[in-house]
Amino acid sequence: MLLEVTSLDAFYGDLQALHQVSINVNDGESVALVGANGAGKTTFLKCVSGLIRQKRGSIEFAGADILSAPAEAITRFGIALTPEGRMLFSSLNVEENLQMGGLNRRRGHWNLQRVYQLFPLLAERRLQMPNTLSGGEQGLVAIGRALMANPRLLLCDEISLGLAPVAVDRIYASFAAIRSEGTAIVLVEQDVKRASSASDRVYCLLEGQVTMHGASRDLDAEDLTRAYFGT
Amino acid sequence: MVWLGTIINGVLLGGLYGLFGVGLALVFGVTRIVNIMHGEFIALSAFVALGLSMLLPNAHPLLLIAPVVIVSFVLGYALQAIFVNRAMRLPDPVAPLLLTFGLSVIVRNLMVEAFGVNPRSIRRGDFAQLSVDVFGIPIGVLPLVTLALAVVLFLVLQFLLRRTEIGRIVRATADNAETVRLMGVRPASVYNIVMGLSFALAGVAGLMLALRTTFTPFSGVERLLISFEVVVMGGLGSFWGAMLGGIALGVAQLVGLRLNPNSGFLYGNLVFFAFVMLRPNGLFGSRL
Amino acid sequence: MKRLSPPLITFAGFAAAAAAAPWVMGDGGISLFFEILLMLAMAQLWNLLAGYTGLVSMGLQCFVGFGGYTTIFAANYFSVSPYWVLPLAPLVCGLVAACSTLLLFRLRDAYFSIATWVFSEVVAVLVLMMPGLGHVTGMTLETARDIDYETFLLTNFWIAAAIAGGTTFGIYVLMRSPLGLGMLSVRDNEIAATSIGVDVWRNRFIAYVATAAGCGLAGGVSFMAALFITVTTAFDLNWVVAMIFIVIIGGFGSIEGPIIGTVVFFGIRELFTNALALTGSWYLIALGTVAVLTMLVAPTGIWPFVRDRLGIEWLSVKRDVPYAYAKPVS
Numbered sequence: 001m002l003l004e005v006t007s008l009d010a011f012y013g014d015l016q017a018l019h020q021v022s023i024n025v026n027d028g029e030s031v032a033l034v035g036a037n038g039a040g041k042t043t044f045l046k047c048v049s050g051l052i053r054q055k056r057g058s059i060e061f062a063g064a065d066i067l068s069a070p071a072e073a074i075t076r077f078g079i080a081l082t083p084e085g086r087m088l089f090s091s092l093n094v095e096e097n098l099q100m101g102g103l104n105r106r107r108g109h110w111n112l113q114r115v116y117q118l119f120p121l122l123a124e125r126r127l128q129m130p131n132t133l134s135g136g137e138q139g140l141v142a143i144g145r146a147l148m149a150n151p152r153l154l155l156c157d158e159i160s161l162g163l164a165p166v167a168v169d170r171i172y173a174s175f176a177a178i179r180s181e182g183t184a185i186v187l188v189e190q191d192v193k194r195a196s197s198a199s200d201r202v203y204c205l206l207e208g209q210v211t212m213h214g215a216s217r218d219l220d221a222e223d224l225t226r227a228y229f230g231t
Numbered sequence: 232m233v234w235l236g237t238i239i240n241g242v243l244l245g246g247l248y249g250l251f252g253v254g255l256a257l258v259f260g261v262t263r264i265v266n267i268m269h270g271e272f273i274a275l276s277a278f279v280a281l282g283l284s285m286l287l288p289n290a291h292p293l294l295l296i297a298p299v300v301i302v303s304f305v306l307g308y309a310l311q312a313i314f315v316n317r318a319m320r321l322p323d324p325v326a327p328l329l330l331t332f333g334l335s336v337i338v339r340n341l342m343v344e345a346f347g348v349n350p351r352s353i354r355r356g357d358f359a360q361l362s363v364d365v366f367g368i369p370i371g372v373l374p375l376v377t378l379a380l381a382v383v384l385f386l387v388l389q390f391l392l393r394r395t396e397i398g399r400i401v402r403a404t405a406d407n408a409e410t411v412r413l414m415g416v417r418p419a420s421v422y423n424i425v426m427g428l429s430f431a432l433a434g435v436a437g438l439m440l441a442l443r444t445t446f447t448p449f450s451g452v453e454r455l456l457i458s459f460e461v462v463v464m465g466g467l468g469s470f471w472g473a474m475l476g477g478i479a480l481g482v483a484q485l486v487g488l489r490l491n492p493n494s495g496f497l498y499g500n501l502v503f504f505a506f507v508m509l510r511p512n513g514l515f516g517s518r519l
Numbered sequence: 520m521k522r523l524s525p526p527l528i529t530f531a532g533f534a535a536a537a538a539a540a541p542w543v544m545g546d547g548g549i550s551l552f553f554e555i556l557l558m559l560a561m562a563q564l565w566n567l568l569a570g571y572t573g574l575v576s577m578g579l580q581c582f583v584g585f586g587g588y589t590t591i592f593a594a595n596y597f598s599v600s601p602y603w604v605l606p607l608a609p610l611v612c613g614l615v616a617a618c619s620t621l622l623l624f625r626l627r628d629a630y631f632s633i634a635t636w637v638f639s640e641v642v643a644v645l646v647l648m649m650p651g652l653g654h655v656t657g658m659t660l661e662t663a664r665d666i667d668y669e670t671f672l673l674t675n676f677w678i679a680a681a682i683a684g685g686t687t688f689g690i691y692v693l694m695r696s697p698l699g700l701g702m703l704s705v706r707d708n709e710i711a712a713t714s715i716g717v718d719v720w721r722n723r724f725i726a727y728v729a730t731a732a733g734c735g736l737a738g739g740v741s742f743m744a745a746l747f748i749t750v751t752t753a754f755d756l757n758w759v760v761a762m763i764f765i766v767i768i769g770g771f772g773s774i775e776g777p778i779i780g781t782v783v784f785f786g787i788r789e790l791f792t793n794a795l796a797l798t799g800s801w802y803l804i805a806l807g808t809v810a811v812l813t814m815l816v817a818p819t820g821i822w823p824f825v826r827d828r829l830g831i832e833w834l835s836v837k838r839d840v841p842y843a844y845a846k847p848v849s
Binding site for chain 2: 049050051070071072073074075076080081083087089090091092096099100101103104149
């Protein structure tokens with residue numbers, strides 16, 4: 001097992017955002033994490049990537065305990081996050097953003113050239129500033145930036161949010177290439193259909209708890225609705 | 232004709248003012264903190280330069296730049312690491328401002344105790360008094376060198392920020408300190424380096440100040456206000472804006488002194504206020 | 520109204536102590552407490568501005584000095600006892616402050632802070648340059664010559680006590696009023712405050728003008744008692760340095776904080792300048808060190824630290840939650 005999260009509680013001050021969440025990801029797998037706004041999906045990713053300190057439980061990555069590891073150290077373990085809202089560096093051009101991703105890179109397949117091969121659009125726009133790019137193009141930069149670190153696990157936080165379907169298609173099309181290099185993916189989305197079609201297994205969160213878990217192809221619409229909205 | 236000379240010298244003085252301001256602009260651009268110690272550090276550097284010049288009486292004053300830069304960088308790095316980073320972690324956004332204010336009071340009064348209140352200057356008669364004649368207007372060599380130095384340092388800073396990896400890291404941290412952690416960068420370490428650089432720039436400014444005029448432990452206050460005005464007028468975080476702001480202030484200052492020799496920095500301050508009324512976002516509102 | 524008890528005792532006790540002081544203390548003690556009381560008043564005012572309204576001023580020395588100059592100049596000019604012209608000080612300072620907001624309120628946060636400092640420097644230079652104000656040599660208060668020394672000393676002391684007590688009590692009452700609640704809301708969240716109809720600008724304006732007027736009055740009294748004023752002492756940055764350190768050390772946003780802070784301030788000052796007989800700068804270094812350490816160790820100041828640890832209330836401006844809305848803590 002690559003990522004093993006057991007009984008995770010997470011807090012924002014006095015507010016408990018996650019309750020006893022247990023989620024696993026295997027090497028090379030693609031796992032979807034779905035749920036409504038505020039369900040705790042982003043909180044979960046932030047916990048795994050070390051951005052949230054107030055947490056208890058167990059987070060193991062490739063056998064190592066990373067629960068108390070700070071965000072700066074997590075990248076060395078081989079976890080990369082495309083944050084909610086993409087969070088590109090606005091003073092840096094496309095290429096510089098990608099280079100930032102490769103700052104503490106591990107050895108692996110991805111480098112600047114290969115990222116440009118995966119996303120030729122970015123090669124054309126390499127010297128442009130992020131605010132001159134479309135939302136979809138920014139999404140590609142965000143993924144490329146994460147890939148530059150050669151992660152074993154790629155966490156994607158709502159990368160399709162606010163994007164045109166065409167742009168989303170382009171992003172999802174790259175997942176095949178990413179997975180073929182052995183990288184596992186956790187896809188956080190509100191769009192269940194899209195997420196489950198690109199993943200092997202699905203977890204559903206509601207109000208900070210896992211309400212459903214199963215293989216994507218076995219998803220029952222009724223069960224999912226109940227798990228998503230809670231009735 | 233004499234007014235033209237005043238204006239030209241004002242422009243040259245603006246180089247020194249720009250130099251005062253750029254360190255403050257750098258820190259603000261990255262950490263969003265106005266470092267009140269900045270002025271005191273310029274004054275302290277002047278005293279350090281004085282000390283160095285007494286230790287090495289035969290060294291050309293410009294050679295003092297290297298040791299001043301190194302010592303200043305280390306001090307700035309340490310201050311940020313030990314004090315300011317802590318204050319930045321506190322929930323109150325006013326905390327770092329008040330902390331640097333408190334530290335500035337300590338530094339200023341330590342200087343008073345250590346050096347006394349009498350005006351000092353570096354006695355390098357030849358260099359400071361040299362002037363060239365340009366179309367009948369006497370132009371001091373030192374101010375010319377100061378402006379040139381300011382421009383060079385600006386260019387070096389720009390190069391560092393735009394074309395090196397460390398510069399990339401600094402800019403990224405300034406953009407988004409949380410996201411940059413995902414790439415293995417500790418924002419606190421970046422702030423240490425930035426503060427060190429800022430102090431190094433203040434150090435050079437202090438050295439040039441010491442060569443040019445007399446100074447006391449109270450010289451820091453005025454330099455802080457000048458630095459601050461230069462930064463605001465230029466547009467928060469913009470370097471070339473700071474340079475232009477400095478020139479505007481320099482010209483205003485010398486013109487004002489010619490009109491009224493007892494006015495201190497009044498005219499500079501008035502120009503600053505006019506700016507605030509008319510263009511509160513400064514000349515270039517961008518950042519870094 | 521059980522909750523009024525500690526404040527009632529405090530204010531009544533203070534008034535009694537002030538009245539009785541001359542029989543208990545010698546001239547030296549009266550002079551020292553004169554200073555302490557004025558400083559307390561100014562610290563409360565700085566706290567009102569910063570702790571309650573979120574405006575950190577580094578330029579209040581402007582009004583201290585301007586109030587002093589107004590008082591001495593007017594007394595000399597009209598050839599009257601300074602007590603008659605004392606009310607001019609807060610009036611004039613309030614006016615100047617009101618006008619300055621046209622400029623200063625265009626800036627926010629740290630920019631506002633330093634701009635107030637610049638403003639003070641500008642006023643200082645203008646006063647220096649203005650004819651009739653003594654330029655570098657300063658001005659002496661001519662019309663106090665006829666007042667008996669003891670009477671002068673005691674009257675000033677009682678005025679200072681009235682100012683200190685009045686400021687503290689006034690701020691206490693203000694904070695418990697709707698206007699005060701408005702100010703607190705502005706400090707906490709400007710946008711949210713605006714959205715519920717709080718006039719942010721008006722709150723800040725009132726606080727700023729009131730603070731300036733208060734500092735002007737304190738400055739007027741202070742320099743009147745000193746009989747002499749120069750630009751250097753009038754617009755000395757250390758006035759606001761003292762206010763800021765007192766509030767940092769004593770505690771922001773509470774009435775009790777500045778009281779504690781003032782005690783610490785003068786404790787350290789007397790310790791260093793009298794007991795240890797060190798030169799003037801050392802007490803400022805010590806104070807700065809205490810302030811910096813307080814910021815790093817107990818960031819909200821001594822009083823909130825003590826209050827929260829021991830669970831005591833003194834001059835609290837906390838309000839009772841209306842019962843219907845109070846939720847039991849789980």
